[in-house]
Amino acid sequence: MVERSPHSVRYAELQAATNFSFLQGASHPWELVVGADALGIAAIGICDRNSLAGVVRAWIAQRDLPDTGEKIRALTGCRLDFADGTPSLLVYPSDREAYGRLTRLLTVGQRRAKKAACELTWADFLDHAEGQLTLVAPPERLDEAFEASLRRISGELRGDVWLAAARRYGPRDLQRLSRLASLAETNGAPMVATNDVLYHGPERRALQDVLTCIRETCTIQEAGLRLQANAERHLKSPTEMARLFARFPGAVERSVEIAERVGFDLGQLRYEYPDEPVPPGKTAIQHLRDLAWAGADWRYPQGVPEKVRKLVTYELDLIEKLDYPNYFLTVHDIVRHARDELKILCQGRGSAANSCVCYCLGVTAVDPTKEDQDLLFSRFISENRGEPPDIDVDFEHERREEVMQYVYGRYGRDRAAIVATVIHYRPRMAIRQVGKALGLTEDITASLANTVWGSYGDGVPDAHIRQTGIDPDAPEIRRATTIAQQLLGFPRHLSQHVGGYVLTKRRLDETVPIGNAAMKDRTFIEWDKDDIEALQLMKVDVLALGMLTALKRSFDMLPPLEDGTVITDIAHIPQEDAAVYDMLCQADSVGVFQVESRAQMSMLPRLKPRKFYDLVVEVAIVRPGPIQGDMVHPYLRRRSGLEPVEFPAPSPKHGHKDELKTVLRKTYGVPLFQEQAMRLAITAAEFSDDEADGLRRSMATFRADGRLWTYREKFIEGMARRGYARDFAERCFKQIEGFGSYGFPESHAISFALLVYASAWVKRHHPDAFCASLLNSQPMGFYQPAQLVRDAKEHGVEVRPPDVQASDWDCTLEPADDPRTPYRALRLGLRQIKGFKEKEALEFMERRAAGLATVEDYVLRSGLSRRGLELLAEADAFRSLGLSRRDALWTVKGMADEVGAEKTAPLVARQAVKEAQVLLPFMSQPKEVAEDYRTTSLSLKAHPVSFFRQDLARMRVVPCAALKDLPDRRRVSVGGLVLVRQRPGTAKGVVFLTLEDETGIANVVCWKDAFEANRRLVMSAAFLVVHGQLQVAEGVIHLVAERFTDLSAKLSEMRDHEDAPGARPPPPHARMSSKLVRSRDFH
């Protein structure tokens, strides 16, 4: 921190725009606050254009500054730009009530305009002007219109109006200031000095110019006078301001007088919970107590255990003390309504799972009496931390909207709104827009942007740029990358959060401005969840989870358990079933929640989960944090007994040798969870609670403002000083960095592990229902329908194709033909047919139920549109009526009434036409399969690769299934369709491929060198043969790629497969390029 310089003059900067004045301000709020503090400025007024989006961040920065006794104040203000020609005003509410009027004013303006705009008039302001300290910001040209406006403003406001004057080093500055001074004099609006700040230091001018270009969509060469002439719009010290305004006595001093009159601070927005209706004669806490104890009885029908009794009593007392009962009642009400009225599956996640009261209320599903689960309520609510509780609840993803509508209906739109998500500049977008602004060609910016993989990453490394054939040292490239680097992490726009609601007792628009979202009838507030948390407002997260939808759907198909229990909730599933763990240990987890990814699948056989807590670890360990912190291998070694379980200890003079044992006991001395890292900081590195909290906060916003490094030294030095191995300390901190915003706290991992277990149980015992419900909940998860179906077939489920007579819209279960199989047969639904509409399917199902028998019935009386019929025919859904794919298509096309009639309209007056029989060529099997893939993305007839098995055998390619019988290090080739391509950010330059043939799948690892040498092929091939070396370890088989052969052309051969003798394939230039299978690429 810069030493504060002493100043004889005091000055408050009352006109500072942050980068939340999008594409105008060129500094983060915290940069302005910290910068102004260093200059010895008494107060900084944040006024973004018609927005309060940045004020909380400034307030947080101010709060977190060390208290030196003369700490800067961050004033909450706003620059109002008007649509009716009124000069811009800088407005500072003088108290809480005036602040409420300001937010209401902004809400009025934003609701009136489109998303991200605000339309205000002078009349609007007058309605909300009481208590606002108002500075008039003069326009460039001081014409008569401005004089008239100023007269009107000062006349109608009667006091508390000032005229803001800045010295921007423009032409005739002093003349302008003199004119302003005399205008101020005649209009009773005293002149006050500001610097109209756009950035904290002059070195941001280049970035600000580039922002101007992005805003004006022009290049820097074209921007001309739209740019600022100089770099003067930065923060200036009181002494400098006094010098600049030496001829205008009082102008600088006045700024401090105004600042001192601002009696409002965001800290005053202490949350007032919405009052929940309680039965007459009871208080909120009494009602909550009743509900909690009733819930305890429901959770423990055999009698509430002593442990629970104690926990509930303790928690309720604390809830009462901190005055949170209304909050719990609110969440309880939402969950109860969803579960009991709407019959929607839901489950709490996050730190709320630490609460026994939440468990009893049915909000969360983590049973605190389980061994291994000594949850700490203090992680959820802490008296010291003084933070409001944060409860996140997942709902079935397809039905979350109903819950959201309930929330709106219950609290009204003036008391409930969705919080914002700040969309930040990521490297690709930053380099692309900066490059464009600097006049680089599209090709160069695209190449530069393409060197960044993934949406995170820390800029564009020179080596990557060089690879694309661009010289990173060329001045124009260097300019672009340097400025793009500065732009990283800037807010770009506000978007609505997926489901975070803020609820208030008084009108919400008196706390924060509410604006329109892009989606119709949606509104969201200007602050994001971090802002809400910092201000201690209450938030409920109504989140969507696809797996809940799938589980709910599978429950509907399940037969009752042996004891007669009908499964309607996750809690009904039998616990700790050894068969489920057996299955997971085999990495047989396609479709299972969370543990179905490639990385998770290769972890399962190594971790060998045998009990519930193992699943908790499994979920948490395959995350960036533990991987970057290099904690995975030590954990696995210790777990399998290859390494002694030791707890790092400080030197004896600094503390008890077992101080970490309590923190790390459950994870064999290796920190895996977010809160373990926090506890490490407190216990081992002697962080204060506040510091640990700051560390946690900067972890969450690490990407955004990069302040995490300030904690680094304290953490590592703190541990090293106390006698810990420096290496251990560094790894711990690396892990904290890796957590970033993806860290998993233990309670969250437990909530997820519950779903892992539940979905694994359904898969193990009812693969038929499991597959059907997953297919009916698409898109979700990691795999495509083809893999889910294949997996079901491998587990003995008979799968039947979509059929016009048998299929519903959804996939259904039918009695199986084979009496020996324990499973029912899975009938694919019409939803598998690409392009087929749900609405049409449902109408069709109704008509079919009324009776359709012949082909003619289906064509003429099914209510299906021409397009719908064609889609069904092309998907081979008429076979049960005796029509081949081509015959069906020929028939439905021929039955059409009017050629060229609206394709999607149902054919009403349709009639059959008698016509001569046309003999169509018979379709070959490979072509059938290709058509199946084209229409439904999967084929039950054969696997595409099976047609090429002979070719592959000639190339000495082994089937994927044969890999498991081969020894480690064997050189081998496998071939298959490329299902998944992954290039995770944590694995430097490594690409993972998943291949599939008719026998199974193979996992391919492609190291950086092999990838770079075969980049095009690896990224584009649909059908690939990989030659390489086998790597077998702990039941995990990888093929390390060395060479590749692209067989993608074979697939198009399949589409053009000969079925009419004598036909010549079209010349290459006339062939349509299309892919039979589309891989899922993650990068």
Add this chain to the structure above:
Amino acid sequence: MRAVRRLAAVSLEAARLGLHAGQKATDALALVPELVTAEAEPEADAAALTALADWCVRFSPAVAIDAPDGLFLDVTGVDHLWDGEAPMLSDFRRRLAANGLPFRCAIADTPGAAWALAHFAEDGTIAVPGEQAALLAPLPPAALRLATETWAQVERLGLRQVGQLMAIPRGPFARRFGRAALTRLDQALGREAEALTFRRPPNPWFARLAFAEPISAPEDMARVAFDVAARLCARLETEGQGARRFEVCFHRVDGQALPLAIGLSLPGRDPARIAKLFAPKLETVDPGFGIEVVTLAAQDVEPISGRQARLDHAREATVADGLAPLVDRLVNRLGEDRVWRAAPVESHVPELAAGRARPLAPASRTCPQARPWDAAAPRPTRLFRRPEPLEGVMALTPDDPPSQFRWRGQVHRVRRAEGPERIGEEWWKGGIDDVRTDHLRDYYRVEDEAGARFWLFRAGLYGDPAVPPKWWLHGLFG
């Protein structure tokens, strides 16, 4: 946000790497990072195709454009000039190949059949009259110029050859694939006529006068220049056009042609004015043994609204009849790049804030968005091309105006001053590492005791005692 960029066309090499038209540019670049792309210029492509069509007139007057990349030539009754279709086609191929153009071609009875053969059969196929059905039969349905959606459907039914389509009865065929498809089939087989839109050669703005007796006297030449101009201008007027450039050509009896050209700053068609502009140049024309023909061509023809002849002589002269002729005379006398007008260019840097524009061109033509100079930011009437160094400058730090300076050996004591106006460097013109916040100029408007006004600036800021900032004089106020 602009639309997704896609590849419009790929070279053979790129196609071999798996790239194809319609692919997203970003995908293509991810596959082939070293891919070189150029912006598609559909208009330029169309122009090139048009030019090729005009060139083809040497083979047949009836040429139709089949956008975006094809041409139809109706060679009915012209092939005998080459002794038949085969020699004609080979001459055609030879000439195209000599020009380095890649092509495929075919000759058939109908445009449809020729199109099909050129696209899908062996290059250079010539269909024997009446026997094209056999040649078309093995071609894929796409050869019938069907809509993409239609031929995909046709092929999906297993109908992969035109022959299979020909075998289907007309009723069922039309019901399934639409009447348009049937029309295409009929057109290819000659069962239905197809009208092509033939391109007629462009009509040049051209006039010609021939004389019974060769002329050579200068006054005769001036007169015929006027006559030929009057003839062309009459045509321009009837069509509401004017031209910016006229080229007269005197054809001597010995076969030599002597061209002269003049340009106008506004499109015009006044023969007297045009002749007047030619007049001073006529002396450079050596008539030799006499001139028998004079031609005049107009270029840069564009529409102008016809103006009524003036009825009211008292009206003020407009640019068109006052300044424009003067400018034209100056330009034609001095040369085009010597007559210009200062126009605003948007830049904060004073010496970059003015550019040269054509004297009478509307502002929109020179610099589309440039705003006029700001009257509130005074600039000297005379701005030095290079600022001149000042010496002995006395000024208070950090940024007070100078109280005294010496310029060209003379000391000026400042009586009044205004400033500074601070102008930063155009940082994007140098290396980003060289961008410094003290790279700036502080401009002052000062008046000395004699009342002379100067525009001077200090480059850089006071601060580093080792490198004191320098002072310069950049201009004088009138």
